[in-house]
Amino acid sequence: MKVKSINRRKAENIIFKGTVIFLSLLTVIPLILILFFVAKKGISIIDLNFFFSLPKPVGQEGGGISNAIVGTMILIALTCLLSIPLGILCGVFLAENRKSRLSFWVRLWVEVLQGVPSIVMGIIAYVWIVRPLKGLFSAFAGSVALSIMMLPMVIKATEETVKLVPVALKEASMSLGVPYYKTVLRVILPVSTSGILTGILIGVSRIAGETAPLLFTAFGNQFMNYNIFKPVNALPLMIYRYATSPYKDWQNIAWGASLFLILFILGINFIASGIAKKWKVQF
């Protein structure tokens, strides 16, 4: 057998390492370019006024995105309210009943649900909620569409995290005569907080930028609205409408809103990774 010289092996090692590092950097470049480009286009429009004022009609100077920010926050809050409790319960069920026939089917449905295009969610919410309410577009209908999208993410995050909880911990609790539901709520879920929360935040950061499900549900609104049963504006909707408009002012606002939305999502992701690290429970 021919033995490669040590220098040859070292060189191969360096080449391989270099290639890996180069390729990983390459994948980050699109993100950096996007951030840079959006920042360049959007930064000039952003000032305090941008965040706190309502959109203005075409031709008027200024105008902001306050209603879209509020709308997006309302949509996120409602979506969380709808999808988190359901998602966590379903995830716990799947983790606790790994082999039952029901959990096999539920798991399959969750995976299929994850693959359903977002525009379909919008149509579904339109047919189920907007139409029966006599065409009443609303934040609520938008949240339903978004929560169906977020549900699989919460379920998966919960299932995977709860699966990692040692059986010994569950047994410790059960052997103290703690009822099963309390074992889940007070022992299993608390040690899973970091994983579940990370999953939720990543879910939020995904739905925060969704436009398609909102087109026929939340619809958009030129005014400030706090009523969840009325149409609301949302950042991605606003970006969609303004960016496709022929007016320069509106296009600029779309750039500003895009920058804000990207930074917002980036921020959520940073928080998520911070939580994943800091709150992780050692077993």
Added chain:
Amino acid sequence: MESPVLNTIDFSLYYGETKALDKINIEVPENQVTAIMGPSGCGKTTFIRAINRMHELDSSVRREGEIFLHGKEIHGLDPIGLRRKIGMVFQKPNPFPTMNIYDNVIAGYKLGGIKLSRTERDQIVEDSLKKAALWNEVKDSLHKRGTFLSGGQQQRLCIARSLALNPEILLLDEPTSALDPKATKRIEELIVELKEFVTLMLVTHNMSQAARVSDYTAFFYMGELVEFGKTEKMFTSPDDKKTEEYLTGKFS
């Protein structure tokens, strides 16, 4: 023999089709240490898990026969109440990682929804930790996480957690198998001290441990109870040939 706190009548257990325990008849004497020993896979852990009905967490397990606690059939009791009366300590120390030492000890009450006054709680925590010989080491750090303790201390914390509920029986499933010799010695001393308060059943694969701490020994082999009697007698002149072979190391 003293009055039995627990006895079984023809108790058998199946995992699916596999028979794990075969017609076990045993009378566990009160306030004594009963060691359960035998080679791996002989059903000793299965047996003590059946005593506080932990085996029911696995739905494929089926049982036959009866277990009586003070003359009452345990399968007719509420499993939650039963598990408060029969505590369990596991192979690996498993304190609740999100709770501090104080909350770990009181966890049985807190999670079980039993309301106590502040002074009652303090009293139970102090008593239980004292019984588990841990009080002096942790009394100044009751509000630290239980997982910061050493392995042996964690195991004693788990014992304190079970003792807090004032159980009649404490089941110990190889409680020292994950510990170093020094910590093992502490636990063994503790087991002997605890006889005063509670009946102990100790699963061990360590023969000398059984000899050191137990008053009675049960020898399990292939899911059957081969021999049961005073530890002294069993280790000096066992009745059964299998027991003798096991004790002399002919198989393990």
